Amino acid sequence: MPTGVYLSVPFCRSKCSYCNFASGVFSQSQFARYVERACAEFANAQSMAQTHGAQLDSGVDTVYLGGGTPTTLAPEDLCRLFAHMRQSFAIAPAAEITVECAPGTLDEAVLAALVASGVNRISFGVQSFVDREAAAVGRLHTRDVTLADIARLRAAGITNINLDLIAGLPHQTAESWEFSVSEVIETGVPHVSVYMLEVDEDSRLGREVMAGGTRYHAHFVPDDAMTIDFYEVACQRLNAAGIAQYEISNFARPGFESRHNLKYWTRQPYLGVGVDAHSMLGAEGGEAVRIAKPDTLDGFLYPTPLMPPVVTRVSxxxxxxxxxxxxxxxxxxxxxxxxxxxxxxxxxxxxxxxxxxxxxxxxxxxxxxxxxxxxxxxxxxxxxxxxxxx
Ligand code: SF4
Structure with a gap:
């Protein structure tokens, strides 16, 4: 069965207050080493799979670069990653190749590198079309920048676009949420993801909300009932607009469901490379093997026997x-x-x-x-x- 390849790129321009991913702002001097390590992992993927008694089909029909913000990498690094991936795997001509992107990071050289590398799907972390809400959680883009990036992508031939929204951001109101959802529909993109803000120990904003504090605009976070209302409004509006819900947080026009993410939910094999990346591969004489990579940048850049990947055989x-x-x-x-x-x-x-x-x-x-x-x-x-x- 063809494999899905996931590469995490943990670098961001700034750390969003709600973010609970293994990502952050790192020195650019780390980027080249990261790309080198990722390319080495592509090349070693088959022997890594054998070591863990897993099966890895070198035929690939979906690729996903997430993180983090992969488009913070230099254009030549992006090209290098894809070139090495193609040396190690047979990427199908019709493969879905997605790159996550923060609006405002898509300059001409990066866009050209993505097109030249065969990228045909972009996932934008918009979160809100209301500039004040985006700024309050540390996003560096505005509504205008997002709309301009979408237009440039389309002009470059990439029309399979996802926009992420978050329900429950500080300062969000019923009216402002309605505005963001309307704007998403208005863009005509074929895929939308709607997440409810996670209030937990793993983000600065979550911790501040739990502590009842005011940093990070925590005292302007809508309560749970409002956030649920926002989510339900989004479900109704998107479904009515023909962007049908197909997963708890995901909506698509017919035929634009994320083929890569469907692998996770239907238990098809995928290989994860990079910080905190996870793989699920078929197992010799068993059900499956799950492999989790180290969740720190140093753990990935400087692997030692003291920090091996966590390997779990699935019964x-x-x-x-x-x-x-x-x-x-x-x-x-x-x-x-x-x-x-x-x-x-x-x-x-x-x-x-x-x-x-x-x-x-x-x-x-x-x-x-x-x-x-x-x-x-x-x-x-x-x-x-x-x-x-x-
Ligand atoms: S851009 Fe995404 S990964 Fe980076 S800090 Fe913000 S939410 Fe986290």
């Missing part, structure tokens, strides 16, 4: 659990009958009981011999997924 029982909690993220849900044919009635017994309880509580619904989250279930999806774990 058959765990594979069944994953089929539920990943598959249920999708609006198409999962088919218990199909899973029973694949894993057997005995293994499915406890899972069928969980499904029945969730249906009775209005968290899941049955349709056409499949089962999927209800709109209410989507709002508490992590709680629903936990029920499928042993």
């Amino acid at each position: 058959r029982a765990q594979a069944l659990e994953e089929r539920f909690f990943l598959g249920l993220r999708l609006n198409q849900g999962v088919s218990p009958a199909e899973l029973e044919r694949e894993f057997g009635a005995e293994a499915m017994g406890p899972q069928r009981a969980v499904v029945a309880r969730c249906v009775a509580e209005g968290l899941l619904e049955e349709f056409a011999e499949r089962v999927r989250l209800t709109p209410r279930g989507r709002l508490v999806s992590n709680e629903v997924f936990e029920r499928f774990l042993e």
